[in-house]
Amino acid sequence: MAAANTSGASIVWLFFGLSGRISRKAYLLSGLFMFIVQAFMLYRFTLEPEGSAAGTTWAMLFMLAGFVAIWSTIALSVKRLHDFSANGFIAICLLIPAISLIAFIVLCIVKGNEGPNQYGTESNRPKD
Numbered sequence: 001m002a003a004a005n006t007s008g009a010s011i012v013w014l015f016f017g018l019s020g021r022i023s024r025k026a027y028l029l030s031g032l033f034m035f036i037v038q039a040f041m042l043y044r045f046t047l048e049p050e051g052s053a054a055g056t057t058w059a060m061l062f063m064l065a066g067f068v069a070i071w072s073t074i075a076l077s078v079k080r081l082h083d084f085s086a087n088g089f090i091a092i093c094l095l096i097p098a099i100s101l102i103a104f105i106v107l108c109i110v111k112g113n114e115g116p117n118q119y120g121t122e123s124n125r126p127k128d
Helices: 008-016 023-045 053-083 089-093 097-109
Strands: none
Touching: 008 023, 008 053, 023 053, 023 097, 053 089, 053 097, 089 097
């Protein structure tokens, strides 16, 4: 398995791209990162007085982070599903709250295919 490239283009691909495959580790760490970003925004919002300009700014940033997190979760899940040759369309189920936590745990546990598949030659890379 090749190491993930950490260039800016790779980060954009990781969180927003739909092609290729990612490993369990990359999926878990990326998901935790998105959670921490949202939690920080919410924490900052709760520190500000109600109705303050700063509170409004943090609330808007929290909502923006939420929208970005929805797309990122779907993109990460599509690539994770690709790692074991499953259709990425199944990732739409992650929009159902009761299913999303269970699916996240399952996607962190299930091992991907060894070697190339129809979605790419190896994990943690866009499809060539």
